Amino acid sequence: MKREDKIRLSIAREAARIMYEDGVKEYRDAKRKAARCFSPEKTLTLGSHLPSNAEIHEELSRLVRMHEGDVQPERLLRLRLLALSWLELFAPFRPYLVGSVLTGTVTERSDIDLHLFADSAEEVELFLEGQDIPYEAETVSIRHGSEFRDYYHLYLDADGVVVECTVYYSSERHHRPKSSIPGRPMERADAKRLRELIAEESNTVQPHP
Numbered sequence: 001m002k003r004e005d006k007i008r009l010s011i012a013r014e015a016a017r018i019m020y021e022d023g024v025k026e027y028r029d030a031k032r033k034a035a036r037c038f039s040p041e042k043t044l045t046l047g048s049h050l051p052s053n054a055e056i057h058e059e060l061s062r063l064v065r066m067h068e069g070d071v072q073p074e075r076l077l078r079l080r081l082l083a084l085s086w087l088e089l090f091a092p093f094r095p096y097l098v099g100s101v102l103t104g105t106v107t108e109r110s111d112i113d114l115h116l117f118a119d120s121a122e123e124v125e126l127f128l129e130g131q132d133i134p135y136e137a138e139t140v141s142i143r144h145g146s147e148f149r150d151y152y153h154l155y156l157d158a159d160g161v162v163v164e165c166t167v168y169y170s171s172e173r174h175h176r177p178k179s180s181i182p183g184r185p186m187e188r189a190d191a192k193r194l195r196e197l198i199a200e201e202s203n204t205v206q207p208h209p
C-alpha cells in the first residue's frame with residue numbers, strides 16, 4: 001500500500017472512531033477532525049488524503065459490528081418499530097424513513113431521520129401542536145454547488161431517541177436527494193416497506209438476555 005493510501009485509511013478509521021465514540025454525525029466534520037490528528041499541515045485536511053464518506057461508513061460499520069454485534073440486531077429492530085410508529089403518525093405528510101435506522105448501521109446514539117412533505121413547515125407545526133407533541137425547530141442551510149438552500153428541521157423526543165424530521169415541499173416527494181455516502185439517490189422507505197423489513201427481521205432476532 002502506498003504511503004498516501006495508508007494515510008487515507010488511517011484518517012477513515014479515525015473519522016469512524018470520532019463518529020462512533022463522540023457522536024459526530026456529519027462525515028465532513030469527522031474526516032476533518034481526523035485529518036488534523038495526523039499532522040498540523042493544512043494540506044492533510046484537503047485533497048486526495050481525505051477518504052470518501054463511503055470509506056468512513058465502511059469503517060464505522062466495522063466498529064459497530066466489533067463492539068455491538070451481539071446487541072445491534074435487537075437495537076435495530078427496536079428503532080425500526082419506533083420509526084414505524086412515527087411514520088404512521090405522520091401519514092398525512094407521506095413520510096419516508098432515511099438514514100442509519102434504515103441502512104442498519106445503528107449505535108446507542110443513533111436517531112431516527114424522517115422526510116416529511118407539506119405545503120409549508122407551519123402545516124407540520126400545527127399538526128404537532130394539535131397532537132400536543134413538543135418539538136424544537138431550526139433552519140439548516142445546505143450548500144448545493146455554488147448555492148445555499150434552507151431546510152426546515154423539527155426535533156422530537158421518543159423515549160430518549162431523537163426523531164429528526166426534515167420538511168420538504170409536497171412537490172419534491174418524487175425527487176430523491178443524493179446520499180452523502182455513495183453519492184447515489186438516497187435509500188428511503190415508507191411505512192409499507194418498513195413493515196416488510198421488520199417482518200423479515202423479526203424472524204431472525206433473538207432477545208438479548
